[in-house]
Amino acid sequence: MFAEIRGLNEECGLFGVWGHKDASHLTYYGLHSMQHRGQEGTGIVVSDQQQLKQKKGLGLVTEVFNEQILNELTGDAAIGHVRYSTAGGGGYENVQPFLFHSQTGSLALAHNGNLVNAMALRKQLEGDGSIFQTTSDTEVLAHLVKKSNYLPLEVRIKNSLPLLKGAFAFLIMTENELYAALDPLGMRPLSLGKMDGAWVVASETCAFDVVGAEYVREIEPGELVIIDQHGVRSEQYITKEERAICSMEYVYFARPDSNVDGINIHSARKALGKQLAKEAPIEADVVTGVPDSSISAAIGFAEESHIPYELGLIKNRYVGRTFIKPSQELREKGVQMKLSPVRKIVEGKRVVMVDDSIVRGTTSRRIVNMLREAGAKEVHVRISSPPITHPCYYGIDTSSSEELIASWNSVEEIRQIIGADSLRFLSIDGMLEGIGRPSLMKNCGQCLACFTGKYPTEIYKDTVRPHEKVGLTY
Secondary structure, three states: OHHHHHOOOOOOEEEEEEOOOOHHHHHHHHHHHOHHHOOOEEEEEEEOOOOEEEEEEEOOHHHHOOHHHHHHOOOOEEEEEEEOOOOOOOOHHHOOOEEEEEOOEEEEEEEEEEEOOHHHHHHHHHHOOOOOOOOOOOHHHHHHHHHOOOOOHHHHHHHHHHHOOEEEEEEEEOOOOEEEEEOOOOOOOOEEEEEOOEEEEEOOOHHHHHHOOEEEEEOOOOEEEEEEOOEEEEEEOOOOOOOOEEHHHHHHHOOOOOEEOOEEHHHHHHHHHHHHHHHOOOOOOEEEEOOOOOHHHHHHHHHHHOOOEOOOEEEOOOOOOOOOOOOHHHHHHHHHHHEEEOHHHHOOOEEEEEEOOOOOOHHHHHHHHHHHHOOOOEEEEEEOOOOOOOOOOOOOOOOOHHHOHHHHOOHHHHHHHHOOOEEEEOOHHHHHHHHOOOOOOOOOOEEOHHHHOOOOOOEEHHHOOOOOOOOEEO
16 A cells, blocks of 8 residues: 555646536546646546536546537536556546545545655544545545534635645535635645636646636635635635745646746746756757757757757657656657657757756657667757756655666766767756746745755655655654
């Protein structure tokens, strides 16, 4: 069980709508726009003010849902979820949203993030008689909420959320209410929008554009937003702390057309590329980015360095992200399927290959080899983020330093492993400058734990593998 629950480090997508007759269809489109955040499973729960109905399954949004299913999910409120999991955390039972029925009403629950004290809370709840149906840390909140059934639901939620440690954005729905909550550090993105008198909530603002909603504001750290027939109101369930949003949202995860905490992702990535060109100049003939998340940075690098940008790598649009595949074998096969070099562009050229990060190194090595096989004379790798040297316990698929090539190798050793002629990473200060939060600010607003090992929350013993050396709380 320990291996299963610690493997559930998720980077997922949430979408919710309240007060629209086409709630299930809007949720479908919202989830589809955030498919990049998870491709293993998806689900939708709808409310018609009388009951909650659910459809979920393994696979992509377009594979799980069709017009007939969406027409059957009638109601004017819905929440949806796209997810991926690490080893041991897959399976239909862990696909969200979770739906719980009781004599006092139903409750649906969807979560983006990872709870670092999930195992400790789970042991405590099981000792009090709770019976868990999944291996997901998300289910912990449902049991906490259920414990004090004599209190109003809103009070129970407000009492339960402060007990959770880690990164979380939650959507909770009953027959007649929708709740949205963010952790005290605001480590995950979550925004509020409005359309045609209805309210929408999404992990990324790109979902608002797809469904035609107007962005209203970010959900604040430590905030609980309640939406019902009377409108929207807000409660601060805990004193918010200085924000520490995940830096990888800007570097890799979010879509370029999304805004996170008021910062446009494409603009931030382009600025990262410009900063990278300043820090790591190189003489070359062409700059190319690894599709899709590195294109913006590659354009910025090319503009700053005055080296022409070209499409040296083409992506097969029908193959998903290799980083979020559940096994290394699938990642490696995925690289071969998803990317192709453009021989006429790179042949005989000195190529700068811009990528957003190097996690395990396997993908970078294969892409460098592809470019060489296509005739590239030199391949210089430039990374628009610092080396990832520490595991993430907040919802990214890097829960052990064993998986991280930069944990055990110097930059020169990594260069040799991936076969590049040169390799440079962006500095931490350069990354913060590019994002728009220079390190000279009192609070940079970013979580930098995967680059520095300085975690913004307590890390519990049950969360880490035995050999990992981090500050532990028991």
